[in-house]
Amino acid sequence: MGCGLCQVYCKTQHSVSKDILKAFKKESPRPVSRIRVERKAEICFSLRCRHCDEPWCVYSCLTGAMHRDVATGMVVVDRNKCMGCWTCIVACPNGALTRDLDNKIVAKCDLCPGLEVPACVANCPNDALVLVEEDKEDVPEFAGSSVRM
Amino acid sequence: MKNNERLETTYLIIGSSAGGIGAAESIREMDKSGRIVITSDEPYPAYSRPLISEYLAGERIVEEMLFRPADFYEQHGIELLLGKKVKSLDLGRKVVEMDSGERITWEKLLLATGGKPIVPDIKGLNQKGVFTFLTLGDAKAIADYIGSVSRAVVIGGGLIGISVTEALMKLGVAVNVVEMKDRVLNTILDDEASLMTEQNLKRKGVGIITGHTVSEIMGESSMEGVILDNGERVPCELVVMAIGVLPRTELARNTGIKVNRGIVVDRHMATSCPDVYACGDVAEAYDFIYGINRITPIWPNAYIGGMVAGRNMAGIEADYAGGTAMNSLNYFGMDITTAGIVAPQDSSVYEVISRRREDGVYQKVILGDGLVKGMVFIGDIEKSGMIFGLMRGMVKVDGFKHELLADDFGLAYFPAELRRERLGVVPSKAATKS
Ligand SMILES: Cc1cc2nc3c(=O)[nH]c(=O)nc-3n(C[C@H](O)[C@H](O)[C@H](O)COP(=O)(O)OP(=O)(O)OC[C@H]3O[C@@H](n4cnc5c(N)ncnc54)[C@H](O)[C@@H]3O)c2cc1C
DSSP states (O other), X not given: OOOOHHHHHHHHHTSSSOOHHHHHHTOSSOOOOOOEEEEETTEEEEEOOOOXXXXXXXXXXXXXXXXXXXXXXXXXXXXXXXXXXXXXXXXXXXXXXXXXXXXXEEEOOOOOTTOSSOHHHHTOXXXXXXXXXXXXXXXXXXXXXXXXX | OOTTOEEEOSEEEEOOSHHHHHHHHHHHHHOSSSOEEEEESXXXXXXXXXXXXXXXXTXXXXXXXXXXXXXXXXXXXXXXXXXXXXXXXXXXTTEEEETTSOEEEXXXXXXXXXXXXXXXXXXXXXXXXXXXXSSHHHHHHHHHXXXXXXXEEEEOOSHHHHHHXXXXXXXXXXXXXXXXXXXXXXXXXXXXXXXXXHHHHHHTTOEEEESOOEEEEEESSSEEEEEETTSOEEEOSEEEEOSOEEEOOTTTTXXXXXXXXSEEOOTTSBOSSTTEEEOGGGEEEXXXXXXXXXOOOOHHHHHHHHHHHHXXXXXXXXXXXXXXXXXXXXXXXXXXXXXXXXXXXXXXXXXXEEEEOTTSOEEEEEEETTEEEEEEEESOOTTHHHHHHHHHTTOOOGGGGGGTTSTTOSGGGSOHHHHHHHHTXXXXXXXXXX
């Protein structure tokens, strides 16, 4: 339904305080949501990094910061190595990566380490967001979007 | 390895940078045990070449520039020969000879030798204080020399010239950039974006001299400055030559390997000679925008080309989908992304959609045959990935071309089938693991 709560909870989860108000109003550097919500007439979905099988962002990274974590299979960014050139942003055909301008580092979905279920999924009032595991990706069309592991 | 000793390997990769690493990684994925040797005439393991600017500025040390973790080569069972230059190839015997006299035999060979700086014949070029800016060694040499330097001239206003200019400015050196053409970054930007960049550079205190070249570097015992082609003198104590880069094809010359401007490769990244591959800045590979083989000297293309070469070297057929010039820069605090044809000449073939906002945002998409053929984004660049994805996917955009630069542009405007595929809601998974 395009409420955008996933973005709110994403940003909060990626803040230092983990408190909505502080995350939105006080923190510096400003926390960044790693989700984009698109709404166009009846089309509406929430979008984030899909940890692709063919990660163009990884292939295109100039420093080796963007890589696939061998243990989890997730596409992750090494914050110390990222130079904030945004080549990965151009490489991602879904526009799923975001500039964290305060830190000059790319921000992306990390599936909320430490949480059993990512904040966006846990807080979706419509149950539109579902977490799917690799190779089980038959997400029904009505689901707003899959959060891919 | 001693002189005249012979090393035998299955895979030999010359050049340990984006292309060489891309190949080594994909070979190792396919072939767990075949011997892989990489030689590099640089003394460091693979590092991020674009980061030499941050190194020079004193913002990063070498350990923070490494493209892969320190134990990468060991972990993957890759033997790295550092500071070893390959002198010649013998394709018949499948052996290379090193500068030091050693020989290495191979079954599959990859030339990932990159580029070398163009250094024109200018009077006074051989004096102290003249540098190029392509390697970590170059950056170190400048850093060692810079002590008393307060003014520099950078010859060439391309990406490398702007990159070294930023580092020098951070070090408190006043820089004049001399660009022969009438605008900076002229190969990757259109007029308007070049102008915006130039204005930004000037605001940050960089001197820009366009439409001129340097005809002489002055100085007897120490450098005094440069003389431009109009006779004007620009004082400086340091010169950086950043006119351009040429494919480093010397090994391939006179071997029978087809060399045009770069080493010509097919969609498998194979050269005209069996078992010899090439990728990266040295290669002339397929450009999907122009539909021909071209030199597209950027890091991602080197890495991806290397991956494709590696697979084929390991006997797993893979095709290079093609690359094109694509860059994302943010020198002097300005985010710029660009790809493909940015300044089309023929308006009967190309259609341009662009917009400019008061807040310094400039966005432009170039269309031809219903496809996106090029783009330039300044400021707000976050959606340029979706545009580049449409370019790379050669997606017909006629139906939504006027929305490409809309504020709410996104996957919602994509053809439904493509959107579902991208969102992962197709019944059958489109992306297949290869
Ligand atoms: C300052 C700077 C900024 C840049 N910024 C960007 C950017 O923002 N985005 C981008 O996409 N690209 C950028 N590039 C370009 C990018 O670095 C190159 O496209 C990329 O490095 C090409 O990789 P490669 O593997 O083909 O070759 P290279 O990186 O050139 O490596 C080739 C290696 O082979 C070695 N070698 C060559 N011949 C021999 C021999 N005979 N024996 C042994 N070793 C040999 C060389 O010494 C070198 O180490 C930049 C380059 C520079 C210099």
